[in-house]
Amino acid sequence: xxxxxxxxxxxxxxxxxxxxxxxxxxxxxxxxxxxxxxxxxxxxxxxxxxxxxxxxxxxxxxxxxxxxxxxxxxxxxxxxxxxxxxxxxxxxxxxxxxxxxxxxxxxxxxxxxxxxxxxxxxxxxxxxxxxxxxxxxxxxxxxxxxxxxxxxxxxxxxxxxxxxxxxxxxxxxxxxxxxxxxxxxxxxxxxxxxxxxxxxxxxxxxxxxxxxxxxxxxxxxxxxxxxxxxxxxxxxxxxxxxxxxxxxxxxxxxxxxxxxxxxxxxxxxxxxxxxxxxxxxxxxxxxxxxxxxxxxxxxxxxxxxxxxxxxxxxxxxxxxxxxxxxxxxxxxxxxxxxxxxxxxxxxxxxxxxxxxxxxxxxxxxxxxxxxxxxxxxxxxxxxxxxxxxxxxxxxxxxxxxxxxxxxxxxxxxxxxxxxxxxxxxxxxxxxxxxxxxxxxxxx
Amino acid sequence: xxxxxxxxxxxxxxxxxxxxxxxxxxxxxxxxxxxxxxxxxxxxxxxxxxxxxxxxxxxxxxxxxxxxxxxxxxxxxxxxxxxxxxxxxxxxxxxxxxxxxxxxxxxxxxxxxxxxxxxxxxxxxxxxxxxxxxxxxxxxxxxxxxxxxxxxxxxxxxxxxxxxxxxxxxxxxxxxxxxxxxxxxxxxxxxxxxxxxxxxxxxxxxxxxxxxxxxxxxxxxxxxxxxxxxxxxxxxxxxxxxxxxxxxxxxxxxxxxxxxxxxxxxxxxxxxxxxxxxxxxxxxxxxxxxxxxxxxxxxxxxxxxxxxxxxxxxxxxxxxxxxx
Numbered sequence: 001x002x003x004x005x006x007x008x009x010x011x012x013x014x015x016x017x018x019x020x021x022x023x024x025x026x027x028x029x030x031x032x033x034x035x036x037x038x039x040x041x042x043x044x045x046x047x048x049x050x051x052x053x054x055x056x057x058x059x060x061x062x063x064x065x066x067x068x069x070x071x072x073x074x075x076x077x078x079x080x081x082x083x084x085x086x087x088x089x090x091x092x093x094x095x096x097x098x099x100x101x102x103x104x105x106x107x108x109x110x111x112x113x114x115x116x117x118x119x120x121x122x123x124x125x126x127x128x129x130x131x132x133x134x135x136x137x138x139x140x141x142x143x144x145x146x147x148x149x150x151x152x153x154x155x156x157x158x159x160x161x162x163x164x165x166x167x168x169x170x171x172x173x174x175x176x177x178x179x180x181x182x183x184x185x186x187x188x189x190x191x192x193x194x195x196x197x198x199x200x201x202x203x204x205x206x207x208x209x210x211x212x213x214x215x216x217x218x219x220x221x222x223x224x225x226x227x228x229x230x231x232x233x234x235x236x237x238x239x240x241x242x243x244x245x246x247x248x249x250x251x252x253x254x255x256x257x258x259x260x261x262x263x264x265x266x267x268x269x270x271x272x273x274x275x276x277x278x279x280x281x282x283x284x285x286x287x288x289x290x291x292x293x294x295x296x297x298x299x300x301x302x303x304x305x306x307x308x309x310x311x312x313x314x315x316x317x318x319x320x321x322x323x324x325x326x327x328x329x330x331x332x333x334x335x336x337x338x339x340x341x342x343x344x345x346x347x348x349x350x351x352x353x354x355x356x357x358x359x360x361x362x363x364x365x366x367x368x369x370x371x372x373x374x375x376x377x378x379x380x381x382x383x384x385x386x387x388x389x390x391x392x393x394x395x396x397x398x399x400x401x402x403x404x405x406x407x408x409x410x411x412x413x414x415x416x417x418x419x420x421x422x423x424x425x426x427x428x429x430x431x432x433x434x435x436x437x438x439x440x441x442x443x
Numbered sequence: 444x445x446x447x448x449x450x451x452x453x454x455x456x457x458x459x460x461x462x463x464x465x466x467x468x469x470x471x472x473x474x475x476x477x478x479x480x481x482x483x484x485x486x487x488x489x490x491x492x493x494x495x496x497x498x499x500x501x502x503x504x505x506x507x508x509x510x511x512x513x514x515x516x517x518x519x520x521x522x523x524x525x526x527x528x529x530x531x532x533x534x535x536x537x538x539x540x541x542x543x544x545x546x547x548x549x550x551x552x553x554x555x556x557x558x559x560x561x562x563x564x565x566x567x568x569x570x571x572x573x574x575x576x577x578x579x580x581x582x583x584x585x586x587x588x589x590x591x592x593x594x595x596x597x598x599x600x601x602x603x604x605x606x607x608x609x610x611x612x613x614x615x616x617x618x619x620x621x622x623x624x625x626x627x628x629x630x631x632x633x634x635x636x637x638x639x640x641x642x643x644x645x646x647x648x649x650x651x652x653x654x655x656x657x658x659x660x661x662x663x664x665x666x667x668x669x670x671x672x673x674x675x676x677x678x679x680x681x682x683x684x685x686x687x688x689x690x691x692x693x694x695x696x697x698x699x700x701x702x703x704x705x706x707x708x709x710x711x712x713x714x715x716x717x718x719x720x721x722x723x724x725x726x727x728x729x730x731x732x733x734x735x736x737x738x739x740x741x742x743x744x745x746x747x748x749x750x751x752x753x754x755x756x757x758x759x760x761x762x763x764x765x766x767x
Contacts, residue, residue: 027454031462038466045506049527094455096448372466374473375502375529383528 004245005188007233016230016243019095022079030081033144035371040141044373048386050137051371054363056144057134062357064174065349073178077171078228082147083164086155087212097206104156109166109214115260119172120267124309126169127271128302131279131290161212164227176264177346178223179251184244185217185226185233192240193218201232201241208234217241222251224261249408255339255416259331262338263314269341269434270309272348276441280355313434320426328420336420340413340427347405348438351398355442358394362387398442406435476503478510478524478546481553486544488559495565499534511547514561515745521547521667536563538571543744549671552686555740574748578728581621585728586735591625591720595642599624600764604647607640612648619652620752623722624762646763653756658765661757664750668742677712677761684709687738707737712761719762726755 007013015021032055040052047053068076088094092103126133126143133139151163164171187193201217204210211217213227217236220226233241256262278286278301289297314334321333328336362384369382376382390397409431410424417424477487483506493499503512505524512532513521524530536542546557578585608614612631622630624645631641653661666675672687674680691707712718730751733741746754 023451023454027458030455031458034459034462035466038463042466042470044504044527046527088455093448094451096445370529372470373504373527373529374469374475375504375531376469 003184005242006183006245007241007243012243013233016233019234022230023095025079026081026084029079030084033081033148037141037144037148039372040137040139040144042372043137045137046373047135047137048360048363049367049370049373051367052137052140052144053135054360054367055371056140058357058360059364061353062361064170065353066357069174069177069181070346070350071181071183072228073181073183073223074174074226074228075181075183076174077164078230080164082168083151083155083161083212085148086152086163087161089152090155091209098204098209102159106159107157109158109162113166115258116166116172116175116264117260118167119169120260120264122167122169123172123267123271124306127267128305129293130275131287132293135291160210160214161227165213165225172264173268175224176261176268176342178226180249180343180346181223182246182248182250183228184223184246184250185228185230186220186242186244187218188240188242190218192238196238196240200235200237205235205237207237210235221254222256224251224256249343249412252339252342252412253415253419255336255419257332257335259335262335263310265338265341265345266313266317267309268345269348270313271305272345272352273434273438273441274305274308276348276352276355276438280352281441316433317427317430320430321422323426328422333420333422337413337416337422337427339416340409340424340431342409343412344405344409344431344434347401347408348434351401351405351438351442354394354397354401358390359388360386361389395443399439402435402439402442406431473502475529476501476559478503478505478512478557479507480551481556482551483507485557486559490559491544491561493534493536493561493563495536495539495563495567497535497565499536499561501532501534503530503532504528508550509548510550510557513545513547515543515545516747517542523548534561536561538567538569539563539565545745547667549682552683552690554671554683576727576731576743577620577724578731581724583722583725583728585725585732588717589623589720589722589725590716591623591628591718593625593628593638594715594719595639597639598764599639599642599646599762601643601646601650602764602766603640604643604645604650607636607644608647612644614648614651616652619648620723620727623725624649624719624759626722628719646765649756649759649763650765653753657753657756658760660750661753661755664746664754665757668745669754672709672738673712674709677758679709679711679713681709691738709738712758715762718759723752723755723759726758727751730754 007016036052036056039050043050043052064076072078090102090104090106091098129139133143147163147168150167151161154162154167193199196218198205199216199218200207200210202210202215208231211232212229213225215225217226217232228243233243277283278290285297286301289295289301292298317338318330318334321337322330363386365381365384366386369379369384370376410428413424413427413431417427476491479485479487491499491501503522503524505526505528507526509526510524511521512524512530513519514534517534517536519534522530522532540563542561542563544559544561546554548554550557612634618627624642627645627648628641631644634641636644665673670681671683672679672681674684688708710717729739730746731741731743733739733743742751
């Protein structure tokens with residue numbers, strides 16, 4: 001399938017070029033985010049009736065993992081409110097062109113941190129506490145507020161969106177999975193970029209800001225680190241930026257060789273499997289261990305969690321590819337072949353999320369009318385009873401997602417193996433084994 | 444500053460103010476009474492002010508499990524308080540005083556500690572002097588054992604006793620309330636009745652001092668308030684019994700045992716020695732005042748005097764056979 005340039009449509013192009021539609025969404029998102037923090041801190045401590053839990057961990061998560069990431073890649077990052085206050089503070093303006101002289105420290109992020117290891121750690125930190133975080137409104141409120149303040153703090157110290165790019169626990173996996181999405185932002189003609197004076201898309205101009213994601217659009221070959229903020233569409237003096245509709249997983253044809261990204265794939269794959277077992281499985285002792293943070297049972301859970309992600313899953317994967325004859329060093333083969341786990345992990349998350357989202361979606365209707373648990377009934381739906389939705393299609397949909405993910409990852413494995421000139425069979429066997437475990441855990 | 448920048452700043456600031464201000468305003472203008480398990484703090488607030496004759500509107504919510512709400516010695520329907528939901532209650536008091544509100548759902552081991560007070564101020568046209576409980580008038584020491592030295596070999600039957608009772612035997616309410624079944628049994632030793640017959644007469648006297656309605660009322664009160672610990676059939680084996688015993692043991696083993704939640708195994712109402720040695724007045728004292736450090740709560744602020752007598756009458760039905 002050829003690419004279709006969406007920005008050829010004047011309506012889409014103007015909507016993206018103008019700052020106002022995005023600003024309107026930003027204001028709503030930021031207000032909603034602040035409301036979620038407050039709801040978490042002052043609303044009912046009963047998670048299933050608190051806006052912060054219901055709208056963040058059920059509604060937002062459902063939209064993110066079932067719609068935004070698979071279909072729009074970093075589409076969520078394009079409207080995420082977390083970096084905004086910091087960014088506005090950093091620029092000293094909301095819309096006005098930036099000053100020549102930076103207002104704050106404007107430091108470059110040290111090289112050692114210019115990867116996604118910090119994002120891997122921040123995701124794992126949240127993941128280890130997730131049983132409490134996902135059910136306790138005030139903890140959710142505190143974590144949301146902490147992310148907002150961390151983003152503000154980093155904006156005053158470092159240039160551009162340091163939080164989004166290097167620390168955001170969500171941004172890491174959105175970036176990884178955005179490679180599979182059928183949307184991309186790319187340049188139209190490389191030659192124009194080569195000869196472009198001043199590179200305003202990266203350095204900024206009177207028309208707008210330099211790439212907040214620290215990416216030079218002229219060199220974009222993957223979606224991973226492009227936040228779809230659309231700033232380069234506004235700054236490019238040559239109208240050389242396009243938003244394209246493209247085939248799914250187009251970026252995976254050129255496998256990454258970065259270990260931070262390879263481990264991100266294992267972290268996501270492993271945590272989806274652990275969550276399926278702990279949160280949805282029938283084992284009460286695991287649930288208790290995950291919930292009772294600080295107890296010895298929780299420490300054992302944390303050690304097992306980390307061991308699965310950093311030792312068991314990558315260990316078996318390495319054993320599988322150890323004997324593949326190739327001139328590439330093992331580390332490079334490992335990172336390159338782990339690309340196959342990207343569609344697999346995404347579909348694991350889709351299958352896992354379908355389960356708890358469909359089970360708990362009816363809480364959204366009630367929380368809409370009474371977001372703080374104060375007894376309001378804004379839309380007359382406050383007393384809507386909890387009712388699992390679409391229960392009859394859940395298991396078939398999950399099976400479809402997992403089997404589809406397996407086929408997708410097998411296909412990706414073949415391409416990655418061809419690229420690395422090795423056999424894809426060990427990786428396909430690995431994907432088959434993990435999918436079987438996931439099927440057993442979910443069904 | 445350009446107009447577009449100014450407008451966008453106004454828009455952003457308005458959004459932030461609304462996002463912060465609106466929930467804070469509604470939160471402060473909607474005071475809720477939070478119910479939590481006693482271990483997590485019980486009622487909050489646990490003291491409410493009210494005026495005689497003025498309707499008191501309160502909003503109740505639960506922060507953890509299902510709780511219930513009722514006010515002691517007040518004719519009102521119990522209401523459930525669901526987690527994250529708000530229950531509206533309107534109360535009107537016609538007499539000043541301190542009322543006790545309490546949880547009506549068996550929410551946990553310390554369920555009965557979930558109590559608060561409503562301080563109703565104002566004046567009453569009909570002040571009622573407090574009556575002295577019978578166990579105080581009789582100078583009964585309710586903390587020492589009052590066991591029956593003898594127990595019947597079979598369950599005493601009020602039906603059989605009815606045919607054996609004569610006018611010379613005191614059947615009055617005052618007599619019944621002040622004496623234990625054993626004391627009445629003992630006083631019947633100057634009659635020609637056999638031991639089993641004397642116990643049957645005792646059972647009849649106990650039955651004649653209650654009514655089917657009172658027994659039914661006592662049964663309901665028992666099921667709602669006592670069965671969690673004492674068991675549905677009075678055997679001291681309610682759903683909390685084992686945990687109460689365990690908690691009691693743990694608190695006794697700790698250095699600060701006396702300050703901890705002291706509990707012990709609930710009393711077994713099918714224990715004949717204990718129950719046949721206990722007079723209604725003694726049981727009234729136990730219920731009114733509570734068990735003083737045993738885990739038995741005080742019910743004097745919750746039950747009316749009539750309710751306590753109904754409850755006592757029902758508790759004796761574990762020993763005596765009454766007509767169905």
